[in-house]
Amino acid sequence: MIRFRWCAAVALPAVLVLGGCGTGSDDLVRRAAEEFTAAVSSGDSDRACDLLTEKAREDVECSSLDVPGGTVRSVEVWGDAAIVRTSDDVLFLRDLTSGWRVAGAGCEPQGERPYRCEVGGP
Numbered sequence: 001m002i003r004f005r006w007c008a009a010v011a012l013p014a015v016l017v018l019g020g021c022g023t024g025s026d027d028l029v030r031r032a033a034e035e036f037t038a039a040v041s042s043g044d045s046d047r048a049c050d051l052l053t054e055k056a057r058e059d060v061e062c063s064s065l066d067v068p069g070g071t072v073r074s075v076e077v078w079g080d081a082a083i084v085r086t087s088d089d090v091l092f093l094r095d096l097t098s099g100w101r102v103a104g105a106g107c108e109p110q111g112e113r114p115y116r117c118e119v120g121g122p
Helices: 002-019 024-042 045-050 054-058
Strands: 072-078 081-086 090-096 099-110 113-120
Touching: 024 045, 024 072, 024 081, 024 090, 024 099, 054 099, 054 113, 090 113
Parallel strands: none
Antiparallel strands: 072 081, 081 090, 090 099, 099 113
């Protein structure tokens, strides 16, 4: 009985610490955001547009997609939604059956109001 309690006392904190270091979703979101920002930076508007959600694509002319790119600084995931802060932008992503897609780009905070995005939205 003492051995079991000791194992649980050691194992549970280890799982919590290791689990907090990052998740598979964080990595997938980061990759999707990096792919999107790379496409935007290189002028590959077709590829960037493919990485948008259908709803976000409704709001933009793909051939003239022009939003900031930048280097990914932070990723926060909540279930099927995520926010990515880059050096130049804030992106909102959604987890769809086709993978993580950008739902909002070129987003700026508006104080207590929702972010205002050039493409899509939060």
